Amino acid sequence: MKIRSRIRRYELYRWLIPLFLLLNILQDLVEGAGDFPLRVVNETWLAFFVSVVSYRLLEHTLPKLGWKNALYSFFILLAYVLAYSIGLLLWRYLGITLHIFTPLGKPVPVEDRLGILIGYSIGSLVFFAVVRHLYNYIQLKQHAQQLRIASQQAELNYLKSQTNPHFLFNTLNNIYSLARDKSDLAPESILRLSKMLRYMLYETSEPYIAVEKDLKIIDDYIALEKLRYDDSLRINFNHDLEDAKQSLPPLLLIPLVENAFKHGASETRENPFVDIHLTIKNRQLFFVVKNSTGEPAGEGNFSPQIGLSNLRRQLELLYSDYQLDVKKGDYVFTATLKINLASHV
Template identity: 70%
Template sequence: MKRLSGIKKYKLYLWLVPVFFLLNVLGAVVQGKGGFPARAVNEAWLVCYLSAANYRLFEHSLPALSWKRFFRSFLVLLLYIFIYSLGFYCWRELGVTLHIFTVLNHTATIPDKIGALTGYSISSVVIFGVIRHIVNYIKLKQSAQQLRIESQQAELNYLKSQTNPHFLFNTLNNIYSLARDKSDLAPESILRLSKILRYMLYETSSPYTAIEQDLKIIDDYIALEKLRYDDTLRINFNHDLEDRKQGLPPLLLIPLVENAFKHGVSETRDQPFVDIRLEVKNRILLFTVKNSTGEPAAGNAVKENIGLSNLRRQLQLLYTDYSLEVQPGDFIFIASLRINLASHV
């Protein structure tokens, strides 16, 4: 891990050093200074020294400074003052001795040279420091964004892990009641359950699926529920889809349908009904579920179960433009869902 971190630090300086070199060379061209080839070589020689010094300063020395080691930290700062002044001048003279650095101003005194080099080194520290801070800030924001996405995905998976078994448990209860009564409809219910299980195992792992796939699961679930009731149960399921291939998180709509049966129709004695309407136009999804209840509005306080509460949280994580409203009435319950499918996160 340390080696990988060091490689990332080197990558920053691999492009930062050439940028700093080009800035100084272009600055000399703009100012109209002569001796361009020799000046470019001089800049390259000086930048090599400053790059090594700045790398050591920002990546090793500054992070190690602390008030607890005040004396040591003070000595380190004094060392860098020498490195960026007299040390820099010694590096320049070494270049002159090796015939790498060309003296372009023969009238400058040694104090003038040291002063000019010190100013040059300070400007490099400022430029390196500012750019390094900006790059690290951008990386930190990207890491925070990635962490937020991973956290949200983990929460979505957790919500699905709660909702899917809850939905499956209720479906198995329906089949159990048929099997207990030795109903001839039990084999058909098991076949429909197998379709639902196949969908839950192989299709719900993807973030989105075609909305027509969810429609098939809703149809199978409704058919399973109808097996438990006689002809007095009235069910209407209408849909108007502009694009049946429109992407939708799998099993997002099923909690509202399940809620209509488990907490509505199952508690209704007279004329039970479920009306379901799904419409998708211009990427706006409207899903309305109306069902009968066993109580009047006064005694029908809204208490969200695990299916509705999980659905509400999933919507918060998946979309920025949506609304989920539940309206209890006299022996009727209405759940309305609106989603701008283009507002997915």
Template identity: 70%
Template sequence: MKLLSGIKRSELYVWLVPAFLLLNLLGSIAGHSSQLLPRAVNETWLACYVSVLNYRLLEHTIPGMSLKRFFRSFLLVLPYFFAYSLGIFLWRAFGVGLHIYTVLDNTLTTDKRIGELTGYSIGSIIFFGVIRHLFNYIKLKQSAQQLQIASQQAELNYLRSQTNPHFLFNTLNNIYSLARDKSDLAPESILRLSKILRYMLYETSAPYAAIEQEIKIIDDYIELEKLRYDESLHVNFNHDLEDRKQSIPPLLLIPLVENAFKHGVSETRDRPSVTIHLSVKNRTLLFTVENSTGELAENNKVKENIGLSNLRRQLALLYTNYSLDVQSGDFTFTATLKINLDSHV
């Protein structure tokens, strides 16, 4: 684990060291246009020293320091005062002795030379420290965003895991009613339920599904619900789509349809009805579900069940531009969902 951590830290220096060297080369060449090759070798020699020193300081020494251990921290950083001043001077002298470093100016005294090299070292600390801080800040921000995305995805999966059993529970109740009455429609209802289950098992794990698949599931669910009622139930499902292949999150629309039957039609004694309209134009989805109820508007207060509450939260996680409005009228309840599909998070 420590080895992997060291590799990740060193990735920054793969491009940071050449950038520092190039910056100093350009500055040296700008100030002195002659003897370009010796100056380039000199800058490379010094850059090697301060790069290793900065890596040790920034990645190993400073992270181990703390105010609680002030004396120990002071002892850790004390050698660097000498390394960045006298140490770099000795490194230069070592390069001269190996005939790697070329002395281009003999007029400077030893004190001034040490001062000049110390300034060079301090400049390198500032350069490496600032870039490292920015790099870590960007990495931290990216990690926070990834963590937020993962958290939102986990919450979205949780909401779907609540919605799906809720949806299946109501459907199984319908089939149970038919089976209890020994209805000949029970086999057909089981067949339609198997289609819904197949879709939920194999299609809803993906983040998107074609809208035509959602329409098929809504059709199957409507037909499954109609099996419970006689011909007095009137259902009108119409849709106007520019592209039947365009994608939306799976099972996003079914909670409104389910709500219309469970909390509307089932409580309507006289001429129960459901009217559903779906349109997608210019990447704007409009889904309206109107169902009959058994009460007047003044008594028909809006009560948001788990289906509607979960749907609102899913929309908040999935889109930035949407609206979900519910209204109660005299013996009617209307839910209107509008989504800008381009506003997907």
């Protein structure tokens, strides 16, 4: 963690110092000062000293200071004040002695020169401190965003891990009913279940799949449910797709279908039915599942099942523009799902 933080600091100053130097050079250009090549060398010489001192102050010294060692902190900060004033003046004289720094313009008294250099130091320190603060703020926001995305992905995976076993548990119950009745349809139901298991193991690991694949698993599930009922159950499943290859999160629609059979048709004694309609046009998904119930609207209380609860939470994590409505009427239950597929988060 410390190494990563150090690398980020180096990356910051690797472009911040050249930017600081460039701004000073541009200022000389705007002011129309003469001897431009010499001024570039002078600015580079001063920028080197100020950059090193600012880096040491902002990255190494300030983080270690505190009120517990107030006296020590005071003397350390005083040392930096001297470095930014007298130290910079001595650095300038050193450059002149080494014939690196070239004095330009009229001679200025030492006290005036010191004042000019102090102003230069303060401006430089403010520049470094402000840019560093903004950089750290942006990095912190990006890190928080990455953590949020990772947390949401973990929750999505958890919801899927809940939905799949729940879905399979209900399917196994159906097969158990057939096996208990020694039905000849039990082998066919096991075969269909194996196809669904293969789909869940090898197809649903991706964040998106073609919608036609999810429709195929819905078809298999409906066929499996039909094995439990006689001809009295009426099932209508139709869809109108603008593009069957467009992407959709896997198993997003199956909870509504499962709910229609598990808590609807199976509890209806007379004229059970399930109507399913899916439309996707212009990136707008419209999914309606209507099923019979065993009681009128005024009787019983509707409590969301785990499949519907998980579906609602997945929608919150996946899309910003969606609507899931469930309505219990007289012997009829209707679930309506609308999603703007372009609103994926």
